[in-house]
Amino acid sequence: MPSIKVGSSQEILLEISQDLQVSFDSSLVGQLIDWAVEAINSRIENDFVQSFRNEKLEKNNLEPKYLNVDQSNLSYQYGNYLIKIKKELDLSNRNINIVTELSKNNFLYTPKYYGHLEINVFNKFVEFITIYDFIEDSSDGWTWLPQKIFNKDESWINPVSIICSQLHRDLRKLTTNSHEDFLNETEKIIDNSHLTLETINSIDKNFPDPNQMFEIWERNKSRFFDELEIRRNKLSGISKSQVIHGDFHVGQILKSKDNFFVIDFDGSPVLNKKLRNIEAPREDDVAHLLTSIALAARVSERINQLEFGHLSVEVQNCQSSFLKNYLDNSKTLGLDLLNLDLVEYLRFRQYLFEIIYAINYLPRWLYAPIHSLLEELG
DSSP: OOEEEETTTEEEEOEEOTTOBEEOOGGGHHHHHHHHHHHHHTTOBSSSEEEEESSOOOOOOOOOEEEOOOSSEEEEEETTEEEEEESBOOTTOHHHHHHHHHHHTTOSSSOOEEEEEEEEETTEEEEEEEEEEOOTTEEEHHHHHHHHHHTTOOTTHHHHHHHHHHHHHHHGGGOOOOOOOHHHHHHHHHHTOOOOOOOOOSOOTTSOOHHHHHHHHHHHHHHHHHHHHHHHHTOOSOOOEEOOOSOOOGGGEEEETTEEEEOOOSOOTTSOHHHHTSOEEHHHHHHHHHHHHHHHHHHHHHHTTOOTTTTHHHHHHHHHHHHHHHHHHHHHHTOOOOOHHHHHHHHHHHHHHHHHHHHHHOGGGGHHHHHHHHHHHO
8 A cells, every 4th residue: 555745744645456546535635735736846756756847836825626527537726727636547647648748749729737746556657646727717518518509609619620630630649550459349348238227216306317218228229239230331441540539528628718628538438448548540539529419419408498309400510510620620730531431330339338428427417318319210
């Protein structure tokens, strides 16, 4: 059980399980963050800890404010900074490798990176605490996009398509040209998708009953898999793989006034760590964003008390416009053409991944992929 020493007298004991889950006394988080700022500023390096500084941090005496925004990290506002503390360590360092690469390339569309701290686990240094600029008055796409869809406001589409295409351009430099087959490896999730939902007794009245949503899935899943197979059989050709975002849905797009930022490069929570680190075709990010537009419309329909499917025309318009803008921007940047059949297959497949995610982590979310799927199945 490793421990890290904070200051001259206080020790914080980190408990790290075999599956790399991290826990510590949450009452000491203020001391931990103060120490991390000092450690990053001084570029501390020893057998257990090493730190990296991109820009000097200002220490303050404010209490960290917990932000309930992230499943992979404990997130805190600390003055003008966003502090992210890993709840589950990643031996591949996927997130920080992407963050530092984008910082080196002066990528404009992610919160500014100030520095990070790594701890030695199983003789490998892995990301533990990372510090970013805190984006004031920001909200993620599950908050801002539903209203834009309702208002038929497409002003967000080109800025987000620029972010996606420039992200793909800059992440090519991390690509190793591995020979692992992303599509076939991730298909194993489908083969093993025998889903069950434990009966939920505590129902949030603001959301459709997850038990009823799961019953609808059970009645329609054979139709889904039949449609998925039709799309699978249309695939041809080989799409190049590279490092991508890996979980590029609208919830990863922060909006602050007229500015947009992409966040969180840990990869899809539906995939295990090995699968998250397989290089993938750009089509997967594009498809994930397209699916999430439909899900955001279901959120809008729920909030505005509309019949599910009411905004389907708006969804199709947004999806078509995003895809066109992404293709245009990609051409300008010299990126390869997309395999549109693969985009369509992965877009439709993402409904299953969303259902798996909801069952495992957020059952009240089931209504969004279920009603989106029903709208397509007719």
